[in-house]
Amino acid sequence: xxxxxxxxxxxxxxxxxxxxxxxxxxxxxxxxxxxxxxxxxxxxxxxxxxxxxxxxxxxxxxxxxxxxxxxxxxxxxxxxxxxxxxxxxxxxxxxxxxxxxxxxxxxxxxxxxxxxxxxxxxxxxxxxxxxxxxxxxxxxxxxxxxxxxxxxxxxxxxxxxxxxxxxxxxxxxxxxxxxxxxxxxxxxxxxxxxxxxxxxxxxxxxxxxxxxxxxxxxxxxxxxxxxxxxxxxxxxxxxxxxxxxxxxxxxxxxxxxxxxxxxxxxxxxxxxxxxxxxxxxxxxxxxxxxxxx
Numbered sequence: 415x416x417x418x419x420x421x422x423x424x425x426x427x428x429x430x431x432x433x434x435x436x437x438x439x440x441x442x443x444x445x446x447x448x449x450x451x452x453x454x455x456x457x458x459x460x461x462x463x464x465x466x467x468x469x470x471x472x473x474x475x476x477x478x479x480x481x482x483x484x485x486x487x488x489x490x491x492x493x494x495x496x497x498x499x500x501x502x503x504x505x506x507x508x509x510x511x512x513x514x515x516x517x518x519x520x521x522x523x524x525x526x527x528x529x530x531x532x533x534x535x536x537x538x539x540x541x542x543x544x545x546x547x548x549x550x551x552x553x554x555x556x557x558x559x560x561x562x563x564x565x566x567x568x569x570x571x572x573x574x575x576x577x578x579x580x581x582x583x584x585x586x587x588x589x590x591x592x593x594x595x596x597x598x599x600x601x602x603x604x605x606x607x608x609x610x611x612x613x614x615x616x617x618x619x620x621x622x623x624x625x626x627x628x629x630x631x632x633x634x635x636x637x638x639x640x641x642x643x644x645x646x647x648x649x650x651x652x653x654x655x656x657x658x659x660x661x662x663x664x665x666x667x668x669x670x671x672x673x674x675x676x677x678x679x680x681x682x683x684x685x686x687x688x689x690x691x692x693x694x695x696x697x698x699x700x701x702x703x704x705x706x707x
Contacts (some may be wrong), residue, residue: 443488446655453633453643454607458484461588462606463581469612471597474516476613480629481562481594482527483649483656488590490533490559502559504529505552507537507545512566512596528654542569546576553583553591564594577603600634608635614646617659626650628659
């Protein structure tokens with residue numbers, strides 16, 4: 415007679431099998447940063463859920479910029495690929511309260527990251543429940559490349575069960591989900607990776623011109639691989655990738671963590687627009703964001 419196992423033991427075994435399958439089958443998109451890509455086993459897993467937490471509520475803009483860079487590396491919003499993916503639409507879902515508190519996503523800011531705003535759809539929903547319901551539909555659409563689910567604070571509806579449903583839908587459709595969390599504390603979820611992001615000072619260029627966008631990035635957790643990692647990175651607009659920020663102060667474990675970051679913000683995080691008119695970008699690409707909600 416086969417040996418009986420407890421329900422908890424079976425759950426543990428099944429979770430282990432799922433983690434192994436997740437690591438084995440997921441295609442990856444490299445970030446361009448050698449340290450991060452090495453820690454991730456080659457890059458960011460496609461068709462999975464990833465979480466990005468702003469270190470502080472005031473870091474909402476810089477966290478949005480980091481997420482836009484990840485979406486760029488995943489190949490969305492591009493007329494031609496970077497060798498990182500097949501493209502697709504970027505759907506960004508957010509609460510109306512986020513727009514009132516932090517402002518609207520600014521099309522020229524997306525252009526500076528390298529995204530084409532004509533291939534970005536912004537969904538503004540009345541509350542967290544509406545955001546999660548819309549996300550459940552969006553993630554099942556294979557025409558979507560990346561779905562950003564932006565939520566503020568700690569909505570009770572976003573529990574482990576809701577996270578698991580999103581993860582299963584992402585694996586089935588191949589849509590990559592990035593959960594952007596503002597003013598929230600990291601908690602257990604079905605995310606493949608979990609990040610914490612803060613603004614970092616950018617290095618000036620020649621003639622004291624503004625430097626590249628810069629972040630302090632910490633890998634808090636990843637499924638099936640060792641967690642941990644702390645980098646100071648820049649966004650290289652010309653190469654459309656993340657890169658090491660050379661010549662800056664040490665941000666190692668003895669440097670005081672996020673508290674060691676200088677107070678000055680990065681020179682070019684993703685700016686927000688509070689009802690300002692959108693200027694047409696120099697290359698004449700469309701700068702209008704398609705909005706829904």
